[in-house]
Amino acid sequence: MLKGPISYSLIKKSGKARRGVVHTQHGDIQTPVFMPVGTNGAIKALSVEQVEALDPSIILANTYHLYLRLGADFLREAGGLHKLASWDRAYLTDSGGFQVFSLSKMRKFDPDGVHFQSHIDGSRHFYTPELVMDMQAAIGSDIAMVLDDCPALPATHERIEASVKRSIVWAERCARCERPAHQGVFGIVQGGLELDMRLRHLEALVEMPFQGLSIGGLSVGETPEEMHDMCQKFVYQMPEDFPRYLMGVGTPWDLVEGVAAGIDMFDCVMPTRNARMGTVFVGEGKRLNIRNAANRKDMRPLDENCQCLACRRFSRAYIRHLYVAKEITAVILMTIHNLTHYLDLMRKIRTALENDTFEELRAKFQPA
Ligand SMILES: [Zn+2]
Incomplete structure (x- = not known):
């Protein structure tokens, strides 16, 4: 695997759990890590000084919202989101696929992409892999995500299979797009609760030039136990030299169980949304x-x-x-x-992994 703008160093393994570092041009990220969500380019309710005081090494921004509200041209003119939002550490942007499937009205697939209507003003849009990569290039995030088709669960086998096939084609197209020199791209594995579909999707993605891999399509309607079980069966089969990111998850219990399965990166609106x-x-x-x-x-x-x-x-x-x-x-x-609670939990997890006490910490967690 070529060393791209984003790389991963494994420091230590404890069972399937991993203590490592993700290297970016905006600093190193100690993993396992929790990434606070700044949907519109700000963590809701906090100033950037307050966010800096919490000391997260990376935060998220949502391509879907920034695309609908600001557009790629303005973000380029403004010099990217780091400059616009005065944030000098790393950003990860999602592709907006999940929001198209969860927020927007009217969605229609086309072999080329997905048609949808904005949840803000009802305006019509057409997302293609190329458009979401261009948008993420304009944002200038350190880690960009491919466009994927994320079905809600429960879903039929046919729906899961269609999502995996479509997501493979879209991932190939995303991988071919031009992007800023500092930006890495992560592939996203779909497959719902079907292990063989996830393995098939993974097999296709590892052939593409990505710098990390994500597990998408979980925490979308299944029980926490089903999600933890899928992570236990699947995550360890992902390549060791890629950071592994579980998207949109979850409760403190989910984070501990995700780490136990071998996940390195998490994001979730739960701490900020619950505070509100x-x-x-x-x-x-x-x-x-x-x-x-x-x-x-x-x-x-x-x-x-x-x-x-x-x-x-x-x-x-x-x-x-x-x-x-x-x-x-x-x-x-x-x-x-709440953000301190989540970031402290990840610090405790990292320390426990270093000290071989992770299983003791894991045992203390009950469903939240
Ligand atoms: Zn407190």
């Missing part, structure tokens, strides 16, 4: 709803073991009061806490 809904993650995979009356006079921090800004300075009672009064500060504080 008034839910914080505490302890080992537990959740706390700040609106509960029990928090009304509770002077303890959100999580006694957390060192985030919110937990160092404020009580549950105060944050609950702000949330109930609809003060945006409550959402800011809970977003900071």
